[in-house]
Every structure is written in structure tokens, then in C-alpha cells.
Amino acid sequence: MNAMTDNLTQHSLLRFITAGSVDDGKSTLIGRLLYDSKGIFADQLAAVSRSKHKRTVGDTIDLSLLTDGLEAEREQGITIDVAYRYFATPKRKFIIADTPGHEQYTRNMVTGASTADAVIILVDVSKVKLREDGGVDLLIQTKRHSTIAKLLQIEHVIVAVNKMDLVNYDQSVYERIVAAYQEFANSLGLKDVTAIPLSALAGDNVVDASSNMDWYTGPTLIELLESLSVYDEAHDAPFRFPVQLVARHNGHEAKDFRGYMGRIESGKVSVGDKLVVQPSNQQATVKEILTFDGSLQSASAGQSVTLLLEEYLDISRGDTLAGAEAPATLLKQVVADVCWMSDEPLDVRRKYWIKHGTRQTAAKVTKVDSILDINTQQRHAAEGLKLNDIARIALNVQQPLAADAYSDIRATGAFILIDEVTHQTVAAGMIRLGD
Template sequence: MELLTFATAGSVDDGKSTLIGRLLYDSKAIAEDQLEAIERTSRRLGHEYVNLALLTDGLRAEREQGITIDVAYRFFATGRRKFVIADAPGHTQYTRNMVCGASTADLAIVLVDVRNGLTEQSRRHAFLLSLLGVPHLVLAVNKMDLADYREEEFNKIRDSFAEFTTKLRVQDLAVIPMSALSGDNVVERSNHMPWYEGPTLLSHLESVHIASDRNLIDARFPVQYVLRPRSDEFHDYRGYAGQVAGGVLRPGDEVVVLPSGKHTTIASIDSPDGPLDEAFPPMSVTLRLADNLDVARGDLICRPRNRPAVLQDIDATVCWMGEEPVTPGTRLLLKHTSRCVPAVLQEIDYRIDVNTLHRADADRLGLNDIGRVRLRTAQPVMCDDYQLNRTTGGFVLIDPRTNHTVAGGMVKNTGSGGTSTEKGL
């Protein structure tokens, strides 16, 4: 079955963990012993109901504070699809965790408490999701039971969010009124909101089309590892392992290896289950090439007539996640696909105000700031515009002193035809 990865986002206490617990509970995806443990913990914490949020708020500190701190991953399946859920934290302090959770998502659910409307963190998360290129958004207007299921309350938030997203690059938006605590419009349709005629959340998750989202650009195959088995049976075996990042690869296809520029053809495609006739995202496979070329980890295999840009000066939008601010001249490590190279942050063009989406002059970026920067790398990096390929267009920055990841970045304006997410700016 097809796999859908989705993330949750929104402010603290908007009900993200409860929503995921409800999805798992109503879709019969909770093991009996898990449910018994949650019931015991709910009673111990003094709840008069089964607190389904405990399914994802697994850390003791999260249970004590009643908030999500880390990104919690859960897996479940229905008759139509398999799902991976990334339950991201809502607190501003943990925005960087939310970025990590959403970076590989096909879809994101932005929860809004109907009583509070859009908050700064709701806007921040929606903006980050658009920057991260998440192709499908769901605005879940939650806790409708606390607003007596009034349609006018739902409409106000829907219209406010629609106005905000006109400034963003949002490809697909669905808006669903619900109550995660009572299960209204999560898996089963609500009898309390006859005025809503759209799908339930689970129905939308099962039917949203995602196959075409992963092939916006032709073949991309970053080499992760060179396989040379030391055995008599495979003494002449040389394979290049990695995950397909774009397009479809088949035996006999002509390809070029970057940055060397050497041409060859694909001799075969191997997998743990044997040879394959084709490979496509997000499959992990091993390519064997017709010629013995000098190919190493960090190289990229692509079509001769459809190549990424080979850059050392990189314009990018970054979300700074470091505790200490960053300034021009800072030395960093840039991790792009399977290649890690030294880099220098040359300049900061501007910082983006997440509420107004206006640009502001800046000489530094602090924790959770989003800005446009220019980086200079010590070695060439094979990049696409992020909007065309999230794998070859995305990177992380690492502090070489501490080895901590301090930023996530999205490559812009490589000349490969990408468009800016900051629409109208």
C-alpha cells in the first residue's frame, strides 16, 4: 500500500497529541496493552477520561508539563493506506523540532483552537510548512464542542487562515471542523455539525493524491555508500547504494556522475529482494554501472541532459536552530544529501517577520529566526531549487565545534526553474 507521512503543527494546547490519539484509537490501531497502560496513567494523573494524548507524549517531562517536547513518531494503517505520523511540539522554544518533523512530510495538519483563533505560532508553523515545501495542508479547527459547534466561529478562522496563506506558496488546502477529544469529524462524521459537508480527517488522509508530488524533477540519485563485498562469490561486484531522490531509473539508462561529469549506463538495479526493473522515490537500492568509474560517497547520479546546478555560492532560506545567534563570517559544516563540506556564512540578506512576512534588515539570526543568506562552500555542491526537489534542494548546517545541527536550509534560485515560496515579497 502507498505510504503517507504527515506531521502535526500549531500552538501549545491546541490538541495535536489528542488528535493523533483519537486517530489511532478510532481506527483500531492501538494494541490492547497500550490502551490499558494509558487508562492506568490517566487515572493516576486524575483524569476522568482516557487521555489519548498520552499515546504520543511519551516523555515523563511531557506528561508532567502537559506539552509535547520531542517529535514523536507513530505508525498505523487502514485498508487503503499506511501512515507515519510525526507529532511535533507546539511551543515556540521547540520550533526547530517541528521543522525536523515536517521536513519529510507529504502532508501537514495545522491545528487551531476555535476559541483562540490564529496565533503567532499558528502563523509561524504555516509559514515554515510552506517554506519546507509540504505540498498538502489541512487546517483542523479543533475544540468545536467548546464553541457549541457554531458554523460562524469556524468560518471566521477559515477565512482568516485563507487570507494569510495568500502570501504563501500553498498548493493544496483542506479545512475541517472537529473535536479531537470527542471524535467529531476525525474518523467518524459528526452529527453536531450538519452544516459541514466535507470529508472527515481520516477520509481526507486516505484519499489525498501524493504520488505526483515526488517526481517534480528527473533522475536524482545521491550515492551514500560504495559496496565492494569481500567474498569469492562477489569478488568483482561494485555497487553504489543510496535512496532515489527523483525520477525513475531503469537498467540501460544513460547517466552522468557528478561532479566528475563521467558518462555511463546503468547495468542493473539491485535490492534486498533481488534485481529490479525500475527504481523511484523513496526506494533505497544499489546501482551497478556499466563502466568502472571513480564514484564515491557524496557524488550524484543523474541524466546527462537534466543536471542540477553545481554551486559553491549558495543562496538559501534558513531556519536558525542554534542557541547562539549567527553572524556573517561564521564557519559551519554544510550537510547536503550524503556530502558534508566546510562552509562560511558570507552574508545575511534579511530576516522574515513571521506575522507580516515582511523583510527586515538583519546582521544576525537568533533562535527560530528565518532569513535569507548566502553561503560559500569549500567544495562544489550539486543542488536543485528546493521547490523542485526537497532532497537535493535541502541541507542542514552543523556547528563544527560542537557537532550540533544549528540550521535547516532550502536552496533558492539555482537557475533550474524554481519559484520562491515567499510569494509577493
């Protein structure tokens, strides 16, 4: 269970989230990271000290409130929305997403996890059930968040066994919890799992090594976060460029200009490359690659560019430019895993909007193939979906999607479903091909 690597790019950015059950200490952990790494300002500390709701004794600072941006969060002492915070150490820059622990806010965790490189799953030692046979019963939210991390293909999983001070820093309790989680992780297929014993409230093993747990010889949490490798596999994938906007000069210009603006979601492109326009399957050749700073000979995943083509073609927002040698798959019937995010259950009789890249079209759920049981990781038959259900479904879409399997290219394998009446996002989905 080791996720450390030596080939770390200096000052690279790491996006990570915290996940766990209610009151496992997620916000306190992030507050401790910010406080001990000097990542907060004096006025922030002053605002926290004035808060009406405090879960600490005496004048001790309630570090959990540093990430609670909504007044309702500070007043009730709970995390409702996803709170993003930025901080940096001499070795790396970080963006943290603090996500709610309550089951009804699992959808917020999905939102925060969708762009994360790593997840810290907190396990509260005071809540897990230590069985007489030596085993441990993990909480359902621990299993749910781990399952979502697997579905979303988050690369690194850190198991933070928190509140070790409540069990007198007992090594055997820590090892039993880690063994139970590792068994569950193996059933999920999680590969890169690292465990750390800590106390967010007391600061043990968060930024500074704990003198209370000399039996633990691994890295502190901040040392581990600084050393995690981050490599975007999208750079090695085939070229995908969803068109966001068609840019033109006004019609009175002697030399007509037509550029296709967007963000390269995967692969790379160079002047002279052969492309295919999807879904129309027109052939195209790259004439020029423009940016705000001038022309480029080539560009790669993550860059926002304007592409000029040799050919005069009918291309609009929602189309995708793909490498001619490995285009995306055109789908009108979609098989996907979804997390249902709406309080209103799925109604297979009605239509939804599907938002895939820059394309939005009508969609209809034709079948709920199976629902995933979080505890057993077994799938069973179901006819409908309700809040927080994770299921395999089939959809028909009105216009074809230029899609890839989520396991191959995350950007073109992901979508959301939108209620056509309320315009609320009701599900987040991951396309499966050949599964």
C-alpha cells in the same frame, strides 16, 4: 478549499503531521484518531490511565498521552519531542508525527514536516481573538507553522478548527476563523487548504460525523485523510543518485567488482543509460542494476540499488550520479532559505559543516540577506539569526554541491548546517536557484 480526489491508490501510505500552538489539542486529536480507529492496544490504554498527569475530569481517558513517549512529557503534560505513530484503516496506512506547540520546539516541527505529505494545523477557537469588526487575529504559531509548511512545500494543508464544543458549535465563529486563515493562506501562496470544524476531546468530526454540527456537510477528518492524493513528483524529475557506499570484492578476486550503492532520490535509470558523475563531470554508462532480490532492467525514485558502470572511474561517497541530459547544478556559492534551529545565534565569523545528501563539507555564511516577518510575510534586513528565525542567506562551501532548487527536487535541494564543535544541527535549509 477542497483537497479531496477520487483517484486514491488503495492502501497507499500517507505521512502527516499535526502543528499548532500550545494546548491546541494536537496530541488529543491524534489520540482520538488512534482510539476511535482501534489503532491502540490495551496495554497502552492501561499505561495512560496510570499516568500521574491528567488533563481530564474523573475517569475519562487522557487521549493526549498516547503520543507522549518521554516520561517528562507525561509528567509535565506537554509534548517536547516529535512522536511518530503508525495506524491503518481499511483504505489507507498512516504515519503521524505529533509535533510540539511551544515556540522553542519549532525546530522539532521542521523535522517532522520535512517528510510529510500533509499537515493538520489546529486552531483553538478559545484562543483566537474575535474582533468587533468581524475579523479574527490568528496566533503567531499558527502563522509560523503555516509558513514552514509553505517553505517545505507540504502538498495538503488541513485547518482543524478545534474545541468547537467550547463555543456551542457556533457556525459563525467557525466561518470567521476559516475566512481569516484563508486570507493568510492566500498571502503565503498555499493552494490546497481544507477546513474542518471538530472537537478532538468529544470526538466530533474526527472519525464519526458530529450531530452537534449538522450545518457542516463536509468529510470527517479520517475521511479526508483517506482521500488525499499522494503523488511523488520525484518520479518525473531528472535522475539523481547520491553515492552512499562503494562496494568491492576483495582484491584477490579474478573479476573485479565495483558497485555504487545508494537510494534513487529522483527520476529513473535503466541499463544502458548515459550518466554524469558530479562534481567531476566524468561520463558513465549503466552496466547493471542490482538489488537484494537480483538484477533489474530499470529502477526509479525511492528504490535502494547498487549501480555497476561500464567504465572504471574514481567515484566515492558524496559524489552524485545524474542523468547526462539534465545534470544537477554545481554550486560553491549557495543561496538558501533556512530555519535557524539552535539556541546559539548564527556567528558569521565561524565555519559550519554543511550536509547535503551524502556529501559533507565545510561552509561559511557570507551574508544574511533578509529575515521573514511571520506576521506580515515581508522580508527585512538583518545581520544575525537566532532561534526560529526564517531567513534568506548566502553560503560559500569548500567542495561543490551537485544541487537542484528545492522547488524542483526536494532531496537535492535540502541541506542541514552542523556546528563543527558541538556537532549539533543548527539550521535546515532549502536551496533557491534564480530566485
